[in-house]
Structures are given as C-alpha cells and as structure tokens.
Amino acid sequence: MALWNGRFSRDTDALVAAYTASVDYDKRLYPYDIACSIAHAEMLGEAGIIESADACMIVDELQAIRQEIDEWTFEWRQDLEDVHMNIEATLIERLGDAGARLHTGRSRNDQIATDERLYLRDQVELIQKLLRQTQKALVNLGVAHSTAILPGLTHFQHAQPVLFAHHLLAYVEMFERDVSRLEDCRRRFNVLPLGAGALAGSTLPLNRELVARKLGFDGVTANSMDAVADRDYLVEFLAALALVAMHCSRLAEDTVVWMSQEFGFIELDDAFCTGSSLMPQKKNPDIAELTRGKTGRVYGALMGMLTILKGLPLTYNRDLQEDKEGLFDAIDTVAGTLAVLAPMFATAWIHSDAMEEAASDPALMATDLAEWLVRGGVPFREAHHQVGRFVAWCRERDMALNDATLGQMRETIPAAQPECLDLFSPRKSVAARELYGGTGPDRVDQQLTTWQEKLKHVESRSSST
Ligand code: ARG
16 A cells, blocks of 8 residues: 555556556665664754654654665565565555655655765766776876887878877776866765755754764755755766766777777777677677677666656656656666776787887978978978978888988978987887977886875775676
8 A cells, every 4th residue: 555645535546556566676776765764863853843752753763674675685586666665555555654754844756865875976986996097097007018119090091109008098097087076066066955854945854964963964955945956966977977978988899990900909808798690700799899889778768867857847646656767777878888898998909019000100200390390480281291291202102200211201391300210110209299288208207106195095995886
C-alpha cells in the first residue's frame, strides 16, 4: 500500500505502478538515502521535534536496513515506487508510530535532491581518482619513452616533430582540467536542500545547519523552491563527464591511428586487444574503439538532462525522476572507460624507431628554416614564402628538402647559409623549442618531473573498480 494514499479511494492501476516506479534503478542511492534519513532523524530528536527515544529507534533500524540491503536480504517492492518509500515503509512496518515520525518536515522532493548530491560527492571522488590513474599511466609511459619523437599533425597532415611524451602530456593537461571542473561542480552543489520540504519550507523548527554539518555539506540552499526544482548540478556534472569522455575519445582515436599498419607507432598488449572471429591475423584496438563509441551515450545523458529541464515550471515535477538512468549510465561508462585506459597504456609497446622515421621527413623542418631566416632579419611572411617556393622547387624535382645543395636552395632563398642545410633533423628541431610550453626535451622532462611529483601518491590501479 502506498504511503500517500489517504485521499485515494482506489488502488493504483498496476500499469501506473509499473510506469511510475523507479526503485529498480534508484535503489542504487540507498546508502545516501539512509545517511540522509539518519541525519534528519537525529536532528528531529535533537531539536525536540520528535522524542529522542523515537529518533534513536529510527536511527538503529535504518542502520539495520542498510545492512540488510548491503547483504542482499532486503526485499525491494515495486509497488512502493522508489528507494525512499521502500526504506520508509519498512521502517514503519517495523517501528510503527516511531517510524512514521521520520518523514516529519520532509518531502521526497528535498530528500531526492539531497540523496543525489551526497551520491554525486562520491562519484566526483571516484572519477577524479580514475582520472589521476590515467594521468599517471600516461606520465609513466612518457617517462619510459622520453626521447621518442614522432610527427605532430595538424589537419591530420605531418606538421612538425614533437616528443611522444609531449603528445601524451597534452592529455594529462586535459584530464587535469577535468579533475578541476569536477571539483568546481562539487563546490557549487555541496549545499543541503533538505528543509525545503515539498517546495515551501516547513512550519516546524528544523535545524537545517545541523543536518548540513552532519552530512558534510558546506551550507544550506537559500530558496526552497529552487532547492527542489534545481538539477543544475546534474547538468554541470554530466557536462564535466561529457568532456572526460571526449578527451578519452580523442586519446582513443590517436591510439587507433598509431596502432594501424600505416603508422605502426604503438602496439597494445594482447591482454588489451581482441581478435576477429573470421580473420586469424587480426589484433584489434577494440577498447579504444569502444571508448570512442561510448562517448555518444555520455553526450546523450547530458542532452537528455538538459531536455528534461527545459520548460519545466517551478517547482518539482515528476519529469525530474527521469534524471537518474542517464546519470548512472554516464558514470558507469566513464568510470569503466578510465579504469581500462590506464592499464591499457601502462602495458602498451612503443615503436620509437617507426615514430622517428616518420618524423625524419625533412619537410617537417620547413618552419625551422623559415624561423632561421627570421633570426637573420627576413620578415616572417617573406621567409614563409621563400621556404614555400623552396618546398615546391624540390617537389617538382622529386627531391627531398635535404638533398638540395646550398646553391639550389639559394635559387628560392637568397639569404640561405651552409648551416641551413643542417636544420633538417627532427632532434635539432625539438631541441630548438625550449620555450615554456614547447616540445623541447628539457621542457618536456621538467613537465614529466612535475607531473610525477604531483601524481606520486596515486595508486597505479584501482582496486575498487
Ligand atoms: N522518485 C522521485 C524522484 O526521483 C522522488 C520524488 C518524488 N516526489 C513526488 N512528489 N512524487 O524524483
């Protein structure tokens, strides 16, 4: 029997019960729902709104229920709609009137908003931890291959040589922004909605600050209507996850490309690849492909959430119940992806000879030649044009840039000197880029050291995932 049926004369139609129930998925929130109820009951007792003996019974029974759920002996009932009413109904069944006092001054509207924020706090921590592990795996790979050099691409065309570690550290930077975005999102959502009631607050002297302190919130929401209508925190969190997924997807795409026969820059360990059911020779980077593919569902969760909220009148509307499945799926997807990417990179084989060969095309050093001319006083646009003509001159003759003699070079670059002929080395090219943020070996080593230091307390592989 529903907990709200006093004004109803007939039972809910079975179809309606099935359509409206959320317990199948929102039961995931039970530890947070129980923590929220315990803090609320303690406050009701301490504030003298209910007898402290009742508050104690409620707290003890809630703890017992949590243990039963942990041990899978708790019976979830779909006719009780959601996680909140399943737990509360069991409490009332066991404690009678004392149990029926728990919901004093509270609504499921402020309860769910509180549960979700508590849940999100743990998820922020989990995703941050996994991001750190992934960063660590990339930094370690960079350290192990700190001299490897490969062609950096723009427009997917060979552009300039860069250190492999520099490329990896680009992702470390992206993941760092993800960590801080999650932190920022947490800072905004870590306030307590409880006390907002259904939408208008309460006539009872609830001590909201006390509940906030008990639950580790930094403060309380200032407007009861906003408190129950708001799901901005989910949009922000999902947007942060969408960016994590996008970063993973770009890293995955680089990996797929590098592992292709055309590139042959890396090979993933057998344990992190799968085969073909038809072609015996195949070893495929399916993890990386799935990482790309799964990005879609994370974006989908974000779009779904934004769409649910668009045009919703204040305050709580049942539409908001639809905020959960996409959220849970996005978290599972991103956590699962990060958990597998870290060991995938930790065990990857790097073919630095193939990388270096590809980076040795002298055309990749054309910019170095233009900048050499700039140092001699040639305006950059003019230098760019002259080197461009030199590239075209060589191409017409099917010559590599470093095959030209000084005399030939001077046909298009009048100011060329013998040292120009020595510029066509990828090692020299990167070594000349020690500007802060550049791919110079000293700079990259410094960055690797800085990251190693920063990540030294991160475990290499999560045991909880
Ligand atoms: N299961 C509901 C949700 O997740 C809880 C709040 C229900 N409130 C209500 N008035 N029906 O949104």
